[in-house]
Amino acid sequence: MIEMFQEWYDNRHEYVKNWKEKNGGKVMGYFCTYVPEEILCAADILPVRILGSHEPQDVTEPHIFGMFCPFCRDCLAQGLKGRYDYLDGIMIAQSCLHIRQAFTSWQLHIPIEYSYYMTTPHHIQSPRALPYLTGELKEFQKSIEEWTGKPITENDLDRGIETVNKNRRLMKQIYEMRKGDNPPLTGLEAMYMVVSSQMIDKEEHNRIHEETLNELQNRTLDRPAGERLMILGSEDDDTEFLSMVESLGATFVVDDHCTGSRYFWNEVTPNENRLEAIAARYINRPACPSKDWPERTRLPHMLNLAKEYGVQGAILIQQKFCDPHELDIPAIKKLFEENDIPTLFLEFDVTVPVGQFQVRVEAFLEMLREEDLF
Numbered sequence: 001m002i003e004m005f006q007e008w009y010d011n012r013h014e015y016v017k018n019w020k021e022k023n024g025g026k027v028m029g030y031f032c033t034y035v036p037e038e039i040l041c042a043a044d045i046l047p048v049r050i051l052g053s054h055e056p057q058d059v060t061e062p063h064i065f066g067m068f069c070p071f072c073r074d075c076l077a078q079g080l081k082g083r084y085d086y087l088d089g090i091m092i093a094q095s096c097l098h099i100r101q102a103f104t105s106w107q108l109h110i111p112i113e114y115s116y117y118m119t120t121p122h123h124i125q126s127p128r129a130l131p132y133l134t135g136e137l138k139e140f141q142k143s144i145e146e147w148t149g150k151p152i153t154e155n156d157l158d159r160g161i162e163t164v165n166k167n168r169r170l171m172k173q174i175y176e177m178r179k180g181d182n183p184p185l186t187g188l189e190a191m192y193m194v195v196s197s198q199m200i201d202k203e204e205h206n207r208i209h210e211e212t213l214n215e216l217q218n219r220t221l222d223r224p225a226g227e228r229l230m231i232l233g234s235e236d237d238d239t240e241f242l243s244m245v246e247s248l249g250a251t252f253v254v255d256d257h258c259t260g261s262r263y264f265w266n267e268v269t270p271n272e273n274r275l276e277a278i279a280a281r282y283i284n285r286p287a288c289p290s291k292d293w294p295e296r297t298r299l300p301h302m303l304n305l306a307k308e309y310g311v312q313g314a315i316l317i318q319q320k321f322c323d324p325h326e327l328d329i330p331a332i333k334k335l336f337e338e339n340d341i342p343t344l345f346l347e348f349d350v351t352v353p354v355g356q357f358q359v360r361v362e363a364f365l366e367m368l369r370e371e372d373l374f
């Protein structure tokens, strides 16, 4: 069943088109994982995260500055090329400047029935963030109700919360299995699992998840785990890179990415005021660096993950020109190295030079192996 996650990832557009045909529902393309999927699920709308395709492109140049991160340019390119022509709406929860530019360019240049910019506070640590975001969610709910012509009841919200929570819980259980000496899945498989959950009907994803969880109880990799690695940094669904690293005999056992643990780490704690409960979840989730100030909560969180998962080395990646992660990386590098976790920094673009990176990763693994001997 675990293969299903890759199949979904590879055939994401066909999946959504079939879903629409079968269910007749609306599809919302979204740009940032601060988007409250609970409300979309409550309204029977399919949330689909907009991602790039990792192919070189030349269509975004007139619309978005070349010094914006390759990920957001790749996302916009998908819209300009018509790959997401099945979307009924697009939305963003306010995040970094780069992805906001991709969203507003999409709004301007690609015809779409509905679009919504949800103001999510950057100063998430302010005591005013919770009432503010709760109010924003209320406005958003109203807008969705007007668009679909259908009220969202408290029961609908409970169902939306439980469906998304269950998805998070299942992914966390599978991540838990990666703590052992012989993780039953690779980092690449874990990435397929999380990224596919950002584009597949959550109830269907949950069903496959439950079967996968059972299957993994008796599964072992067909090779030793090798060096236990963590990968962290900017947005990353670069499956080719993960596959290359793991082909060298190492295994990614954990990550800190919005396409990984950061997406699902905490649940909504149910509360009478459903919207406030949802808002609290997004405020308390492991933060994106664009929202992690004045206190840097990400640093101890990432170090804890590294320790809990027995990480021997960390690969820090940054999408070229990604300011939020660029600011974070020196502090992470220092903290990890002070805690005897060596790091390797790599800068990603739309396509990565796999051959060159392989040489650097081989040297890094060699160093970890030597350290292990002493």
Ligand code: SF4
Pocket (backbone or CB within 6 Å): 069, 071, 072, 096, 097, 098, 099, 234, 235, 319, 321, 322, 323, 324, 325
């Ligand atoms: S946080 Fe970084 S990788 Fe993500 S959209 Fe912004 S600039 Fe790009």
